[in-house]
Amino acid sequence: MRIDGSVAVITGAGSGIGRAIAVALAAAGSSVVVGDIHAEAVAETAATIGGLTVAGDAASADGVAALLDAAHNAFGRVDIFVANAGIAGESGLGDDEAAWDRIIDVNLRAHIRAAKAVVPEWLERGSGHFVVVASAAGLLTQLGAAPYSVTKHAAVGFAEWLSISYGDKGIGVSCVCPMGVDTPLLRAMAESPDEETRMAGASVTSAGAVVDPDAVAALVVAAIADGTFLVLPHPEVLTMYRQKGADYERWLAGMRRFRNSLG
Template identity: 80%
Template sequence: MNIDGSVAVVTGAGSGIGRAVAAALAAAGAAVVVGDIDAASAAKTAAMIDGVSAVSDASSTEGIAALLDTARRAFGPVDIYVANAGITGEPGLGDDEAAWDRIIDINLRAHIRAAKAVLPEWVERGRGHFVAVASAAGLLTQIGAAPYSVTKHAAVGFAEWLAITYGDRGIGVSCVCPMGVDTPLLRGMSDSPDEEIRVAGAAVSSAGAVLDPDTVAALTIQAIADGSFLVLPHPEVLTMYRQKGSDYERWIAGMRRFKRTLG
């Protein structure tokens, strides 16, 4: 994908990784629609990068359609879609069924619905690039939060399926799987009044370096330009993933030990 001159949509771009990716895309020459459910945050990012903001629920079919329509009116057909919006959800098993539905909608169905919206046009044109911002939790796990772990696993699985199914038709797919990144999401976990959520945050923060969002964004932009799939801002995740696959029992035992150290 030639980013210079392209049109991009980034969801959850009012802060964190989304804002950094939107800025990096703009710096590379893309016209960017900044999507976020928070109007003030979206407008702030758009002003920073000379983009266009759109207040939208990126988990809904209607919200995605509004983002794409905004892009078409402002810049033209969308070439790059970055499905970045995400939430941590409830700790533990997640007692609230409605909360499970919400995190599945935001962390997974948002990707599925966006792909359904953009792929027909991309297939017809023979080009386009879909970025799924998932998590290392989607390759490994998330201690303390089943809903987050499950939805990030599913997001990785969906991205894999897209890459396999559409890769021969000119469609690029990248899946971003960082560990700790200095974002409002991670800070909210670390500062939560809920002990289980704080443990989940500690698991992320202590597993490796907490990176700046700009670092993740730079690697994501490079993946789009190169047409590569897996983006690992923390390279050690690949070693952990290989250890998991080579000896599942040992990996699970190790994760139990790690959990005990967190309290």
């Protein structure tokens, strides 16, 4: 994918990884449309990069349509879609059924709805690139938070399916799986009044370095340009993933020990 001169849409761009990706793509020559449910925050992102802003819920079909309509009206097409919006959800098993529905919508169905909207156009053109911002939790797991772990596993699975189904038809797919990134989401976990949520945050920060969102964004831009699927801001995740597959029982026992060590 040639980034200079492309048109990119990024969800969850009001802060954190989404904002950093928007800045990086704009710097690389993309015309950028940014979306977020937090109108003031995403307007700041757009002002920083000279992009267009659409405030709304990227988990809804209407929210996706609003972003794509803005891009088509201003630039005539969409070349890159970065499905970045995500939430942490409840801790433990997640007692609230509505909260389960919400995190499935944001962390999974948002990707599906976006892909359903852009893939037909890209198939006609024979080009396009879809970025799923998932998590190392989607390759490994997330201690203390079943909803987050389950939806990130599903997001990775959907990205794999997209690549297998359309990778020979001109459509690139990248799946971003970081561990700790210095974002409002991770800080909120660390400062949560809920003990299980704080433990979940501690499991992330103690497993490896907490990296800056700009570092993640640089890798994402490179992956789009190179057509790389798996983006690992923490390279050690690949070692952990291989250990998991090599001996699942041992890995599960080790994760239980790790959880116990965190209290």
